[in-house]
Amino acid sequence: MAGLIDVFSLIVTFGLFGGAIYVIVSIVQSVNKSVSSTRESLKAQGLEISGSGVSVKTQKRFDREDYVDATQRGFVRAMGAASIRKADGSVLSVIPPTKMERQTSNMSVKSSESQEKKKKGSIFGGKNGKK
Numbered sequence: 001m002a003g004l005i006d007v008f009s010l011i012v013t014f015g016l017f018g019g020a021i022y023v024i025v026s027i028v029q030s031v032n033k034s035v036s037s038t039r040e041s042l043k044a045q046g047l048e049i050s051g052s053g054v055s056v057k058t059q060k061r062f063d064r065e066d067y068v069d070a071t072q073r074g075f076v077r078a079m080g081a082a083s084i085r086k087a088d089g090s091v092l093s094v095i096p097p098t099k100m101e102r103q104t105s106n107m108s109v110k111s112s113e114s115q116e117k118k119k120k121g122s123i124f125g126g127k128n129g130k131k
Contacts, residue, residue: 046058
């Protein structure tokens with residue numbers, strides 16, 4: 001026969017498991033509710049999110065003239081950014097680079113020293129450590 005303590009332990013165990021399940025279910029429901037409210041607010045702004053991607057709703061239709069105007073504006077902005085004129089209209093002067101003197105680098109000096117050490121061989125034998 002089960003005693004009073006066994007029954008009490010069973011009720012406490014079921015209560016803990018039931019409480020954990022309730023907390024998990026309530027968290028999932030709140031996340032789903034916030035996702036759906038976010039989707040609705042984005043839909044009101046003109047963005048619709050689905051499993052296949054995002055669609056954007058616009059109020060304006062573009063025709064060929066609008067595309068040509070936008071392209072021309074882009075070209076003009078690119079040319080303005082690429083020019084060497086200052087904002088006040090004066091042209092920047094380009095200074096030619098000065099001639100640099102040729103110098104040996106430290107790496108080439110170290111490389112030639114290591115080649116000489118390889119040629120000398122080891123202290124126990126001939127070239128490359130062979131007797």
